[in-house]
Amino acid sequence: MKKFFKLLGILVLSLIVSGTVFYFVKNEALPEGKKGKEADALAIKMLNAINHEAFENTEVIEWSFRGTNFYKWHKEKNSVEVSWGENKVILNTKQLNKSEVFVKNEKVENPEILKKAHDYFNNDSFWLVAPYKIFDAGTERSIVNHDGKEALLVTYTSGGSTPGDSYLWILDENYIPTSYKMWTSIIPIGGVSATWSDWKNTESGIKLPTTHTLSLFGMQIPMGTVKAYNPNANALAHKILKAINHEAYQNTTFLEWSFGGRRSFKWDKKKHIAAVSWESFRVNLHTKDIDKSTVFFDGEKQEITDEKIVKRAWDIFNNDSFWLVAPHKLFDKDVIRTLQKVDGKDALHVKYMSGGSTPGDSYLWELDSAFVPKSWKMYVPSMKMKGVSATWEDWITTESGTLLPTNHTFESGGTLSMGEVKGYN
Missing domain, CATH: 2.50.20 (outer membrane lipoprotein receptor (LolB), chain A)
Incomplete structure (x- = not known):
């Protein structure tokens, strides 16, 4: 029995010594900053x-x-x-x-x-x-x-x-x-x-x-x-999509519109090809594989594709299509949806973390009583926009059944027409 207690004492002492050594080796003093x-x-x-x-x-x-x-x-x-x-x-x-x-x-x-x-x-x-x-x-x-x-x-x-x-x-x-x-x-x-x-x-x-x-x-x-x-924000986003018949938008094959009378578009959503026209140029833009895009000048196809022109078409398409279909993009990849109050009513704040030409932009959607967007406030760091507002008005129900806007009015009083907007199959 004495041997047992002696061995036990040695074991305890060894553990104490080991623990003490471990403490002094590993212990660090709180640094000063x-x-x-x-x-x-x-x-x-x-x-x-x-x-x-x-x-x-x-x-x-x-x-x-x-x-x-x-x-x-x-x-x-x-x-x-x-x-x-x-x-x-x-x-x-x-x-x-x-x-x-x-x-x-x-x-x-x-x-x-x-x-x-x-x-x-x-x-x-x-x-x-x-x-x-x-x-x-x-x-x-x-x-x-x-x-x-x-x-x-x-x-x-x-x-x-x-x-x-x-x-x-x-x-x-x-x-x-x-x-x-x-x-x-x-x-x-x-x-x-x-x-x-x-x-x-x-x-x-x-x-x-x-x-x-x-x-x-x-x-x-x-x-x-x-x-x-954010379940509440998601629920509001779904109400918006229902109000503008997003299901019909998903099934729409062709969209046509113009942008302030300066540029025009015909977008084949199924094939992911958008004809982007401005001045004397037309680019058949392959939105999923931009390298397949082709350039036309005065109606003639250019044998050597000018990458700068294709890039210009890409930027134009990203910007101008957003002014047409942004409410249909609430659940795109890397989109953050949050709920905010504006004048006591629910508004939807949407931030795009990737995609488009300027990721990081955000928009605060204000809605009418039927949950159709009536305006947004834009927060675009690259353009130094901090809450610049614009309307989303004169919505039409297209042939394909989805809702799209035809006009916007800025807080400065300027207007932006989307031209003759069409959606069909």
């Missing part, structure tokens, strides 16, 4: 890189934490469904006393489960959306030199379940976080790092991580099936 405008400027670059504006407008976020805790967060309602095991809590993030607790689907009064749900949410949501919280109340930001590059140190002086924690964000050349180092009360070793690299581009436009890997023993933190979306 420089606070002020430069730190805030770096933080803003980081927020822009991950589309913080879209985060503010996101309606619902879903994820799980290590396969045990599951979440559906209704951000605009300040409500989150937290579930684990046999427990489910409808957590009111602003007024905890209005939360509801369920055990085996039966409503109960259980402060301990409610507190646990609140603590779970604070921790597990931080592992999902921490980059979006760097300007929360009670945060301090500093610039730190890390491996010869600028990194952002964020300290939470209040809020959450563990105020006083600090995180050093490591950024790539586009200011997107790739990892952070942690100095927290629940991890005794300072400077433990975790990856923020397995990003997912969500429907609402925000970037969210799908997993993290910790430097401490290579621990994995999976975030499950991550989703972020």
Whole structure:
């Protein structure tokens, strides 16, 4: 027995010594940084890189934490469904006393489960959306030199379940976080790092991580099936499409129109070929394979295709067709839809993250009582447009059954005619 206790003592002592050595080898002191405008400027670059504006407008976020805790967060309602095991809590993030607790689907009064749900949410949501919280109340930001590059140190002086924690964000050349180092009360070793690299581009436009890997023993933190979306904005977009008979638009073969009397078009949507005409030029533009396009001058086909003319036709088509069919493009790839209020009524904000000639442009659609667009406000950085408005008026029902506009009026008083608009099969 004495030998057993002696061996046990040696084992415990070895573990203590090993732990102490590991602590002093791995433990890092909290770095000192420089606070002020430069730190805030770096933080803003980081927020822009991950589309913080879209985060503010996101309606619902879903994820799980290590396969045990599951979440559906209704951000605009300040409500989150937290579930684990046999427990489910409808957590009111602003007024905890209005939360509801369920055990085996039966409503109960259980402060301990409610507190646990609140603590779970604070921790597990931080592992999902921490980059979006760097300007929360009670945060301090500093610039730190890390491996010869600028990194952002964020300290939470209040809020959450563990105020006083600090995180050093490591950024790539586009200011997107790739990892952070942690100095927290629940991890005794300072400077433990975790990856923020397995990003997912969500429907609402925000970037969210799908997993993290910790430097401490290579621990994995999976975030499950991550989703972020805007059901209310999507519902309004579907009402618009129904109002303008988008189904008929999808089945329309030919569209014809002109643009301010300067350019004219005949678009074969099925074959993806648009005849674009202006001045003495006509380009048969292959919209899916631009290299197949052909150029005509004064009605004669040019044997050598001028790439500049084709590029000009491409830009003209992208711009002028958008003024005809933009409301039919609400669910194009990489389109972010969010709901906004204008004069107390729902309006649809649409941002195009890719495609066209100027990706990044956005438009705020105002609707009539039947959900047909009556005007939009344009936010086009390349043209320095910040909310310039124009009407969408004189809609017609084409032969194919879809609705298209024939005129626009700008806030300056100028007008834009779409000419004789046709849609047919």
